[in-house]
Amino acid sequence: MAATLANQLVVAISSRALFDFEEENRVFEQSDDHAYMKLQLERLEQPAKPGVAHSLVKKLLAFNGDAKRVEVVILSRNDPVSGLRVFRSAQASKLKLERGVFTKGREPYKYLRPLQANLFLSANPADVRAALNEGFAAATVHTGAARASGSYPDEVRIAFDGDAVLFSDQAEQVYQRAGLEAFQSHEKRRAAKPLPPGPFKPLLQALHQLQQDGAAGMRIRTALVTARSAPAHERAIRTLMDWNIQVDEAMFLGGLAKGAFLREFEPDFFFDDQPGHVDSAAEHVPAGHVASGISNPG
Known part of the structure; x- marks a missing residue:
């Protein structure tokens, strides 16, 4: 066979x-x-x-x-x-x-x-x-990124950006075309409508399944680390609920630099579509650039 x-x-x-x-x-x-x-x-x-x-x-x-x-x-x-x-x-x-x-x-x-x-x-x-x-x-x-800490030897810790990574860049297009106020209004009106999936949804699902299957002594901990803030947070959470997938931590940072927050979470890897966010993260944790969505034309 x-x-x-x-x-x-x-x-x-x-x-x-x-x-x-x-x-x-x-x-x-x-x-x-x-x-x-x-x-x-x-x-x-x-x-x-x-x-x-x-x-x-x-x-x-x-x-x-x-x-x-x-x-x-x-x-x-x-x-x-x-x-x-x-x-x-x-x-x-x-x-x-x-x-x-x-x-x-x-x-x-x-x-x-x-x-x-x-x-x-x-x-x-x-x-x-x-x-x-x-x-x-x-x-x-990011080959110059910091290496992962050894603080959690029995836990795979992965952090994801939201738009253009876990989710499609549908909302990000509104933000770049019309600004923050239009983005917030757009997402508030559609809070109950799940976002289309982004390129990393299948990986999050696979990690969720791996966690369900389990292995002696090993766990997975995930985090959503996004520039979104209230009221746009609700659509992101409801989308994950619709997918029947939970993340362990969610950080709605409203445009704050992500690096310091990731330093505290200590992931084994962080994924983001914005080069600036990747550079900020790479000062503290392993990070990679997801070249998808409107922020990465061509």
Whole structure:
């Protein structure tokens, strides 16, 4: 019987999102792929340091106990030779990774469909945008972001922006076209009407299911961290109720910088569509940019 990834939460991740390959990447950018491959091969026995998404991956894999609930697959523009170091580094970090696709510079996003991926994390903005266009939850990892704290070893903590991430950018379009007052009025009138889903709704559902399935000693804690404020908060909450999904914390910040609040929540990862919010968050926590909606034209 062929192996299957059905009924698992599948995360596809690039090597630079999982490990700190920034020095090696500079060699690639300043020289060529041959110099990069040579350097990676020279460092084969030198495990790479954890990257921005390392904590998220490590904790998600901890849900695999008596049953396989999570699959993490390396999906990388690296060449297969450089892939050797990725797997060696995973082994050194005690990350049980079994699958990888290495495309040697070609776009990797087409492999998300056969992988049935729930999430794609990459340091390449073009690959992320292509994945989002194909309907996958995807984010560009801020490679300079702070690493996750070790405060909650038994809890996967993930924070999401609302509009253009969990929800569609329908309301954000009103805000950018007509301003805050029109936005508040628009959302107040439609408080009982659920927002259309955004690109990360399926991931939130998958996390909810993973929480329901459970694993000994592991939990998931989620937070909605949004620039919305009252009265526009109600539609966001009612939308989640309509989806039959709960978040553990909700922060309606009314335009305040999100970084300080995320510092207190201490997520393993934060997703936002606004580059400024990602930069603010990255000073304190792992963060990624979701290039969707009206704030990310093109």
